[in-house]
Amino acid sequence: MRDTIDLNWQSSEYEWIELVRQLLLELARACLGDLPKLPMHVAQQARPMAETAGRLLDEARSRGIAEAQWKHYPELAWTHDARKLFLELAQVYLSDLPKLPDNASIRALDLAERAQTLLENPMDSASESSSSDSSQENPTPSQTAETTPSHGENLENASPSKLMSLLKGRLEQQRSRSSNPDAPEWQQLLNLLDVAQGLYRNLKE
Known part of the structure; x- marks a missing residue:
């Protein structure tokens, strides 16, 4: 488990x-x-990214973290899934008849969202994932504060990033209260918002 074996990841891994x-x-x-x-840029990077992911997974094994335990380490579970996708992309790049993997966009968005969670909560994702169900049903005051603007906040002057974060928080709250929270449209909506946030970050750079 996470509390017995440290991944020992540094800033370079999160970069x-x-x-x-x-x-x-x-x-x-x-x-x-x-x-x-x-x-083309993604295709050319597919093999190197898959190799880096493989190295990180091998290092985890050498530290005594078996593959069966990776589900307890969000970083390792994400790395495993990302490596699988990049290996498939590398095969597409080398194929005479290239065809994108099934559900490539959905898988990419899901992995991008999970990556954002890891970046926002480095080395602290296991405890959050283990309590995610209860926290969604009964959000804590601090969680509510993160997604709810304070009375003194002027949304007219808020940055687009702040507004999109608030919107995502509100959507997640509405989803948890919905009569059909597992409807695929909810996840599609949140995924599209993640893409919008990523596009805006790129424009700012």
């Missing part, structure tokens, strides 16, 4: 997660276009 997240968003945007395609 790599950010690079992967940007590639995933680029892939998702390309897949959602009128003519879904594999961006």
Whole structure:
């Protein structure tokens, strides 16, 4: 478990997660276009990214974290899933008849969202994932404060990033109260908002 074996990840590993997240968003945007395609930049990075992911997983094994335990380590579970997608993309790049993997856009968006969670909560995701169900049903005051503007906050002067974060929080609250919270439209809506946030970050850079 996480409290017995430390992954010992440094800032460089999280910088790599950010690079992967940007590639995933680029892939998702390309897949959602009128003519879904594999961006050349993503294709060229697929093999190196998969190799880095493999190295991180091998290091975890050497520290005594078996594959069966990776589900307890969000970083490792995410790395495993990202490596699988990048290996598939590498095969597409080398294929004579390239075809994007099934549900590439959905998988890319899901991985990008999970990457953002890891970046916002480095080395602290296991405890959050273990209590996610209860926290969604009974949000704490601090969680509510994160998604609810204070009385003194002027939304007219709030940045687009702040507004999108608030919108995402409100949508997640509405989803938890919905009579059909598992409807795929909820996740699609949140995924599209993640893409919008990623696009805005790119414009700011």
